[in-house]
Amino acid sequence: MFMIALSFSYICKSLAGTVMKSSITHIERRFGTTSSEAGLIDGSFEMGNLMFLTLVSHFGSKSHIPRIIGTGCFIMGIGSILTCSPHFFMGYYRYDSALTVKPLENSTGIYTPCSTDLNLTGYSESSALLKSGCKNESGLPMWIYVLMGNMLRGIGETPITPLGITYIDNFAEEGHSTFYIGILHSLSMFGPLFGFLLGSLCAKLYVDIGYVDLNTITIKPTDSRWVGAWWLGFLIMGILSIAAGIPFFFIPKSLEKPTKERKISASLNIASTNESRSQRTNFKNPEQKKESKNLAGFFHSLKRILSNWMYIIYLIHSLFSFSSFIGYVTFMTKFLEQYFGQSISKLNFFIGIIIMPVISISIFLGGFISRKLKLKTLGIIKLLFISYICATAFQVLLLSFNCERRSVAGLTVTYDGNNLRTHPQNTSFPFCNSECNCDANLWDPVCGDNGITYMSPCLAGCKSSVGHGNDLVFHNCSCIEVHNFQSSTTSAHLGQCSMSDDCSRNFIYFMAVQALSSFFVGLGGPSKMVLTFKLVKGYMSHIHKQLRNLL
Incomplete structure (x- = not known):
């Protein structure tokens, strides 16, 4: 039941992110912003996410995880509704x-x-x-409310991934976590699939549909002045996000331990005894012990994580890969619209029915390969490295498709x-x-x-x-x-x-190579997620082993 609820929340959060990506050009035109301001609006999600990510990950794992995820879904839905609210207070386009x-x-x-x-x-x-x-009566530009809504959506999405994966890792059977994560991310690809299709539909609809006579509109969706019904997608996904949070309030804080937990040797009991003895040594009174579980414990855990050099290398890799990926996805439709002369509605449709299914299949295949081959940490790193090398090669190949x-x-x-x-x-x-x-x-x-x-x-x-x-x-x-x-x-x-026929053919080749690149990116997706836990767990196990030797 938790997997079903978490999968639905994953679909909703990826749906929301996709609708934002597919609507960013229309938001830019509707509010008269520059591309830099449009990038700031899109980046506000990461700003809100970063403000609470580490705190929620640390303290949330010790609390009622399902309820925290459900609360996050509610906040995410409210943020989506706030994002579309300026449409109902502005004049006609x-x-x-x-x-x-x-x-x-x-x-x-x-x-x-x-x-x-x-x-x-x-x-x-x-x-x-x-x-x-476009300004309201207070003099503030209306796109500020879109930015605030997107930031609130980022805050609400904070607990879904880290706490959801933690809950799975805590109660899944031994060796099945990777497989469950692969299923989770594969199902979550339905979010971008439906999101791009929804974005395609909204891009075809005129922004003021239902308010103006469409027979008087002299521009088409292929026109650079066209603005689609960008607000409709945010309204729909806001309602879905709120609905996704309801089931989590009926899921217990903890589940029955799997069978493997009853077969653990007495060595863990000794480790537990040593850990209790260590805590009694380090914390002389209950107040200090309570403090360790709060802010002091947070900074202590953060210090141990940042001293893991393998994890730091992984973070640097993630920084570069996400920076390029986010910028590419945000402005890809705008670039293709100008470069190949395609409408945003058509581009969103092609991305939804071609790119997203390819990524979904590759993510599931990546999780299946890791489970079938029983890859350890080094094997997972090799799979991730090969997938990124192949994806980068196809990305470079995209530069060869020119258009006059x-x-x-x-x-x-x-x-x-x-x-x-x-x-x-x-x-x-x-x-x-x-x-x-x-x-x-x-x-x-x-x-x-x-x-x-x-x-x-x-x-x-x-x-x-x-x-x-x-x-x-x-x-x-x-x-x-x-x-x-x-x-x-x-x-x-x-x-x-x-555009000429050669340009149309180049667009087809571009989408085919982009699908191959996306396949290899998705192939390393589950490995990249599990690698985070293996690096941290391996480091923590080494620390516990050293403590046992000292004691």
Whole structure:
């Protein structure tokens, strides 16, 4: 029953972390933050986790472990709900669009992006709205509450892993801990699986769904201005996290000792006697003994752990591996969106159905190999080393999958389609749109018939339009010259031009190699977890042996 409850809590905590990773780009766009601030929001979880991790691990192991884990699940759920709360107190999402330009008189639904009349330009109003940022009445940016909620979620998640593994190690049969941990981490992979699928669904839904008429939205999920319903995932996982904490309050503090405990030789009784004698020697009165179990005992244990040089090497390894992993996962979808031209919804879907099942299988296989081969400490280290070498090799291979730059007039190419390095232009206003009253800072891309993307229909020199919403098409664009034939009517449609077929193939290769790299990372997962306990236990057994010899 404890394994079932702990597995569900693992799924919830990994679900929450995945939803944050898959929503970080939408949070960045919704609150108008920089990538550095978005990284701070995502890192606030680790900040909250670190504040209480060592204290909970030390004191919680001597208390009612299931109830502490249940309380942590409640706090984690409250933090998730706090994260999504700013959505319900903010105004509707506004973005720059060519449709902010007023239509011609007596021409319903027809817009003239390129106009010589200053009164017809409406770009400045929407630009000012975006630059003003999202703030509440107290003047604090609203993303501060997202940061606080994520930090509270980190505090609540603190006891789940260390105390859960401790409970398993205390009451599992001899040699079965690794197998149980492998099962636990394999089941926990359903969290990222469902999390990325949930993130994919939320990314497809417009942020203000249910509040605005979706027929008036002129951007698509592939647009860099699109913001999905990021708040919905946090609301769902907040409710699930609270529900996950309920079963732990019905699980006892301790279970029946396994059969192996009744077969222990009398040597442990002697060790227990020696330990009691040592305690009587070191602690002359009950107050000192009580102090050793509290803060003094905590610092004493911390000192012994930090004097274990093998454990210190393991911590350094974990520091570098987690630093690279967290940064990679946080901004991977944003990089792939810009580099391969894929929508965040599509990327979350592919990661959920490809990467996460591969990691789940590899984690289970890693635990099975350790149990089948009965690996000791050195064997576990070898398995972990081999898995990380293979994963690193595939990560380096990812750098070989290149994709060409998008052709954006005035940014990467000239308005004639030439390279800016060989044909430099210092202005976004060439002769073709010099008479238009355009905002050079407006990003409302359109794709011309010539395959070049323009920053806005105004900068493309478009003088008329037909259609509505996403079906809007601009005509008579003076900056667009159709190649291979002369055309008096040149047009453009909303959105950036599609990437080439070579880029699409490279994206498929990238995901395949990424799956192989993830497989080897997951293969060493259970070994890495068990290695922590073996290093500490081995060191503590050595200390106890020395004490027995002295006594």
